[in-house]
Amino acid sequence: MELLNINYQKYKLDNGLEVILHQNKNLPAVAVNVWYKVGSAHETKGKTGIAHLFEHMMFQGSENVDKELHFKYVQEAGGILNGSTSIDRTNYYEKLPSNYLELALWLESDRMGYFLPALNQEKLDNQKDVVFNERLERYENQPYGLAWEILIKNLYESNHPYSWPTIGFADDIKNYNLDDVVIFFKKYYSPNNASLVVAGNFEDDKVKSLIDKYFANIKNGKRSNHLKVVNKKLTGNKVVFHEDNVQLERLYLSWPTGIAYGEDDAVLDILSDLLTGSKNSRLYKTLVFEKEIAQDVSAFQFSGKYAGHFTIVATAKPGHTLDEIKSEIFEEINNIKANGISSKELHRSKIGIKSSFVFSLQNIDSIADHLNSYNFYLNDPNSFSFDLNRYDKVTTDDIINVSGNYLSQPFVELRIIPKSNKI
Amino acid sequence: MKYNRSIKPSPSSEISFRMPAQGKFVINNELEIYFVKKNDLPIVRLDVIINAGSKFDPIDKKGTSNLLAMCIDEGAGKYNALELSEQFDLLGAHFSINCNSDTIQITLQTLKENFREALDLVGKILIKPHLAAKEFEREKSKIQTRLKQLSDDPNYLANTAFESLLFGEKHPYSFPVLGLGENIPNINNDEIKSFYGKFINPDNSFIIVVGDITEERLKENLNENISDWKKGNTDFHAGTASNPDKKSVYIVNKKDSVQTEIRVGHHSTGRKSKDYFSKYLLNTILGGQFTSRINHSLREKHGYTYGAGSSFNYYKDDAYFAVSTSVGIENTTRALNEIYYELKNIRNGVTEEELSFAKSSITRKFPLNFETYRQVASHCIGRVIYDLPDDYFEKYIENVTAVTIDEVNKAATENIFADSAMTVLVGDKDKLLGQLKDGNYGEIKVVD
Numbered sequence: 001m002e003l004l005n006i007n008y009q010k011y012k013l014d015n016g017l018e019v020i021l022h023q024n025k026n027l028p029a030v031a032v033n034v035w036y037k038v039g040s041a042h043e044t045k046g047k048t049g050i051a052h053l054f055e056h057m058m059f060q061g062s063e064n065v066d067k068e069l070h071f072k073y074v075q076e077a078g079g080i081l082n083g084s085t086s087i088d089r090t091n092y093y094e095k096l097p098s099n100y101l102e103l104a105l106w107l108e109s110d111r112m113g114y115f116l117p118a119l120n121q122e123k124l125d126n127q128k129d130v131v132f133n134e135r136l137e138r139y140e141n142q143p144y145g146l147a148w149e150i151l152i153k154n155l156y157e158s159n160h161p162y163s164w165p166t167i168g169f170a171d172d173i174k175n176y177n178l179d180d181v182v183i184f185f186k187k188y189y190s191p192n193n194a195s196l197v198v199a200g201n202f203e204d205d206k207v208k209s210l211i212d213k214y215f216a217n218i219k220n221g222k223r224s225n226h227l228k229v230v231n232k233k234l235t236g237n238k239v240v241f242h243e244d245n246v247q248l249e250r251l252y253l254s255w256p257t258g259i260a261y262g263e264d265d266a267v268l269d270i271l272s273d274l275l276t277g278s279k280n281s282r283l284y285k286t287l288v289f290e291k292e293i294a295q296d297v298s299a300f301q302f303s304g305k306y307a308g309h310f311t312i313v314a315t316a317k318p319g320h321t322l323d324e325i326k327s328e329i330f331e332e333i334n335n336i337k338a339n340g341i342s343s344k345e346l347h348r349s350k351i352g353i354k355s356s357f358v359f360s361l362q363n364i365d366s367i368a369d370h371l372n373s374y375n376f377y378l379n380d381p382n383s384f385s386f387d388l389n390r391y392d393k394v395t396t397d398d399i400i401n402v403s404g405n406y407l408s409q410p411f412v413e414l415r416i417i418p419k420s421n422k423i
Numbered sequence: 424m425k426y427n428r429s430i431k432p433s434p435s436s437e438i439s440f441r442m443p444a445q446g447k448f449v450i451n452n453e454l455e456i457y458f459v460k461k462n463d464l465p466i467v468r469l470d471v472i473i474n475a476g477s478k479f480d481p482i483d484k485k486g487t488s489n490l491l492a493m494c495i496d497e498g499a500g501k502y503n504a505l506e507l508s509e510q511f512d513l514l515g516a517h518f519s520i521n522c523n524s525d526t527i528q529i530t531l532q533t534l535k536e537n538f539r540e541a542l543d544l545v546g547k548i549l550i551k552p553h554l555a556a557k558e559f560e561r562e563k564s565k566i567q568t569r570l571k572q573l574s575d576d577p578n579y580l581a582n583t584a585f586e587s588l589l590f591g592e593k594h595p596y597s598f599p600v601l602g603l604g605e606n607i608p609n610i611n612n613d614e615i616k617s618f619y620g621k622f623i624n625p626d627n628s629f630i631i632v633v634g635d636i637t638e639e640r641l642k643e644n645l646n647e648n649i650s651d652w653k654k655g656n657t658d659f660h661a662g663t664a665s666n667p668d669k670k671s672v673y674i675v676n677k678k679d680s681v682q683t684e685i686r687v688g689h690h691s692t693g694r695k696s697k698d699y700f701s702k703y704l705l706n707t708i709l710g711g712q713f714t715s716r717i718n719h720s721l722r723e724k725h726g727y728t729y730g731a732g733s734s735f736n737y738y739k740d741d742a743y744f745a746v747s748t749s750v751g752i753e754n755t756t757r758a759l760n761e762i763y764y765e766l767k768n769i770r771n772g773v774t775e776e777e778l779s780f781a782k783s784s785i786t787r788k789f790p791l792n793f794e795t796y797r798q799v800a801s802h803c804i805g806r807v808i809y810d811l812p813d814d815y816f817e818k819y820i821e822n823v824t825a826v827t828i829d830e831v832n833k834a835a836t837e838n839i840f841a842d843s844a845m846t847v848l849v850g851d852k853d854k855l856l857g858q859l860k861d862g863n864y865g866e867i868k869v870v871d
Contacts, residue, residue, distance in 0.1 A: 003465070026463045028438035028790055064429045068723060072714045073431065076780050078787025097787050102432035110428065129726025133682075137729045137749050141682040143575040213426065245679055246575045248568070279508035289505070292561060295568045317568050348512045355515030355534055361464055362795040419679070 004384035016192025030200035033368035038188035041161035049168010052085040063114035098201040113218035190221030199368035234410035252414040260303040266390035268301035440790040451650035454625035467634030475622035476525040478595035486602015492522040497558035500547035546648035581684035591666030624655030670865030676852035683850035688745030694737040701834035707781040766841035
């Protein structure tokens with residue numbers, strides 16, 4: 001699809017910062033998006049959550065920008081902004097009226113190059129409290145909120161970089177000190193470990209000179225983001241029970257699979273859609289629509305640079321057990337392994353994915369983030385067509401093969417059950 | 424290149440932005456269509472807005488409107504539920520139905536080449552839904568389970584308890600859109616059918632289309648697929664008898680919670696009140712943005728929370744003001760005291776600097792509000808639902824800019840009332856009662 005062929009330029013500054021430009025004049029708006037090639041995978045045990053805490057600290061000011069002014073300046077300009085931390089990377093982004101491009105470049109470059117002089121204990125203590133509350137709000141006080149943490153702890157070996165949650169463990173969050181933050185910055189936040197996307201309404205020569213002005217003087221550091229990761233297979237099925245403040249039981253089944261953009265990654269995405277992506281999908285239709293033994297069911301392939309896993313989640317309706325649900329799920333998986341799927345089912349998934357690609361082009365900030373993501377994982381920002389084609393070429397045989405190759409292997413089964421003392 | 428990094432860069436030349444033009448026409452059954460042509464991508468989005476929200480739910484049958492919204496696409500015309508869903512999937516169309524307090528909203532987003540076929544399906548759903556008993560029973564059971572599930576969710580409990588206590592039980596906005604668990608068994612399929620017959624008709628609805636299509640083609644497609652939709656009743660109004668505001672604290676007990684969900688607020692004037700823009704600017708300063716006073720205090724100064732904010736919430740026929748946050752249980756009263764302080768203190772006035780920040784933020788952001796097909800549609804829907812002037816968006820920046828500091832300060836004294844604000848806390852009752860006993864919080868009640 002020609003629509004998915006996104007115009008771009010890519011070049012590198014002398015200090016190693018990768019720059020990707022995409023011009024798009026639909027709106028008088030511009031998106032600035034910076035990826036640092038560091039995520040929770042780069043943490044060590046005992047210091048989990050530092051990548052995410054560091055993301056918070058990046059909003060606490062830098063040498064020329066006082067605490068809270070980063071937010072204030074962008075919002076005053078009519079812009080939106082945020083950041084996020086995943087297993088593999090940390091991103092920071094602004095979307096502003098195009099005449100404020102220089103402001104965003106100034107802000108991003110100040111914290112990339114001049115972060116340390118503004119760091120102090122008071123800011124760290126404040127953000128440790130904020131992040132501790134974030135952990136309470138989004139995980140500990142949420143129904144089923146700790147499921148993910150328990151699942152990955154059991155799926156990966158205890159020293160595997162994907163075995164701990166991005167938010168970090170509560171004790172680790174409490175124990176970070178200033179040195180941890182300084183060391184983390186020096187190790188990972190240098191221009192040669194980052195890529196900058198500017199997308200939207202700008203003039204080509206102007207944007208290049210502004211990027212030069214603000215980023216070229218930042219000193220590069222040592223690149224140290226590469227991890228040696230060994231993925232071990234599970235030696236047998238693991239069954240884990242966890243009591244939570246919930247009324248309905250929920251089942252998680254999770255199999256180790258492969259990495260993001262690896263050979264079976266897209267096939268597993270399509271398999272998840274065939275199983276739970278629509279009313280006619282195999283598991284939704286059986287469990288929720290026809291037998292009414294589950295309230296909801298979902299499946300997804302979660303993958304990063306170093307590993308991945310495929311997970312099916314289902315919540316039992318009152319009066320029905322997780323055993324019933326589990327046996328239906330395996331029956332359906334075995335059915336696919338033995339009899340495959342129809343070409344109509346496959347076609348249905350592919351059509352939906354194709355539309356979603358077009359729908360995803362509506363936001364300039366989302367395009368900017370995609371360019372960085374494709375550049376990070378595939379070393380080519382303009383990979384929209386390549387990405388869609390990964391799905392387009394999946395065959396019915398591929399589906400049978402991945403079901404056999406992965407879903408016949410040992411898995412982790414997590415059961416979240418109501419607290420027995422619940423009144 | 425030599426420059427002084429400590430100086431914040433100024434904006435380059437001013438930008439220009441023109442609102443996309445909005446057209447309006449009627450089709451053969453007099454259904455009103457609003458249309459915005461937008462062709463940066465080959466997408467067409469259509470929303471059907473029906474004046475049939477949960478505020479019209481019959482007494483003791485709260486949840487009727489939402490159940491209709493769940494059932495209406497479970498089979499229509501020649502398709503059963505699964506076939507209908509499959510037809511949308513084969514077109515790559517995103518189709519959804521949502522119910523809120525005021526309306527049922529049916530949304531279709533497709534690639535333009537599939538719009539006509541997808542619209543045919545929407546027409547069937549509006550005009551010839553099966554509303555079959557079997558599908559009804561399944562959806563009814565689903566919503567009962569869903570309500571049970573939501574009773575574990577502190578955020579849902581706080582929002583629904585707050586609205587219920589603020590409005591009082593007779594008020595049409597006092598109960599959740601999804602209904603009341605104890606009412607769902609009272610609803611049968613005949614009620615759903617009669618709700619459909621009464622409310623789902625073209626004179627009680629409008630359509631907004633945003634997309635890459637000509638007006639002529641759109642009109643033709645709509646006449647072909649929607650004009651058989653028969654006219655019916657119109658002009659429904661829900662009553663609005665509310666509880667008076669009174670300083671008080673209600674505790675929703677959630678044993679073993681590690682946090683307290685907090686809501687503090689009171690009634691407010693409606694969306695069409697003359698000081699709307701003053702209130703909007705006021706709230707932007709008080710709790711409407713990350714850099715607002717409330718978030719600054721609770722998060723960036725005290726570290727009690729991951730986030731805190733406030734808003735004026737507008738329904739079509741009523742409105743309220745509320746502060747919302749969640750904090751570690753041990754900080755509950757400390758956080759409450761900061762919230763009450765900010766509500767009192769805003770009445771002493773805002774600074775020129777705060778006001779100019781708020782104005783700058785809102786007016787400069789304006790073009791970014793019209794980026795996606797969904798954004799354009801939802802702004803236009805809001806304008807129609809709240810019956811705002813045709814030139815509302817053209818005059819928007821002018822109206823925000825014209826507000827004076829005296830008007831914002833007047834809005835504060837006329838719209839923010841710490842002394843009669845109601846507080847809802849969802850958390851561990853025993854821990855909360857202990858903290859609350861040493862303070863002046865008004866009447867304290869534990870509710871189920």
